[in-house]
Amino acid sequence: MRLTELVVKLSVDTIAEAPKELTIAEEIGELNLLYDQGQVKEFRFPPVLEVSLIYYRSGRELFFHGRLEGLIEGRCGRCLKSYSFPLKKDFDFVLTPEPISARKGELSRDEMGLSFYAAEEINVSPFIREQVLLALPTRPLCAEGCRGLCTGCGVNLNEESCLCQTSEDDPRMAFFRTLKLDQ
Ligand SMILES: [Zn+2]
Ligand SMILES: [Zn+2]
Structure with a gap:
């Protein structure tokens, strides 16, 4: 099955052991706000990034394999000129049911290094955006020999x-x- 959706909320019940595929036009324009507020203004994001996602479950754990692709605008760290570069990344993440200890606030998500789901529906956007930020170069350069x-x-x-x-x-x-x- 192949669908294209704008806002992706996956109902946990519909995630089966047989993998499903989804193509998402993920709206990442909001990431610009993040960069506008910060000190670093090295990147401009397009309004939409294409993301393909395969997802399935194994018991109560949910597995996601994805690929994101798009054109990002960077500001060269050496000559300060703007340039476009293609961003491409394969990523994986696993979501596990949130344990009660975490819900009580005894353990923070970061401490455990795990991603949880607590609701009946999963919004994959935050995970995709995180992957976009992780895929960015640490120091944008318009050319290796700039x-x-x-x-x-x-x-x-x-x-x-x-x-x-x-x-x-x-x-x-x-x-x-x-x-x-x-x-
Ligand atoms: Zn000079
Ligand atoms: Zn440069």
Whole structure:
């Protein structure tokens, strides 16, 4: 069975041992708010990301295998220019019924390193968004060999060269310059 839905809430009862497949147009535009509020503004997210999900149960544990695919806008950490890059990730997660100890607040979810479900319906969006964030590069770079901005005059060294370049690039020269300044 293949469905495309916008908001995905899976009813726990309908999850069977036989795997089912689902294609989701996951709305991730809200992730932009997360980044707008924070200090880091390295990424812009498209309104929708395509996610395919296979899910099934084994006893009371629910298993999910997914793949997400989309185009993300990043801001290069070296030259500060915006660029688009494809994001692709396979992911897995398992949901187990929430134990009573966790419901009482005796154990926090993070402490146990497990994901629980407590309701009759499961909203998979938070799990998918978490996977999106985990799939992002730690430091976005427009190209592996991006030359960045000149620390001396600030020009984009991918686009033009400058006169301060050679001496700035050589750390030994920088050492001698500070030496001179100190005297
Ligand atoms: Zn760059
Ligand atoms: Zn320069």
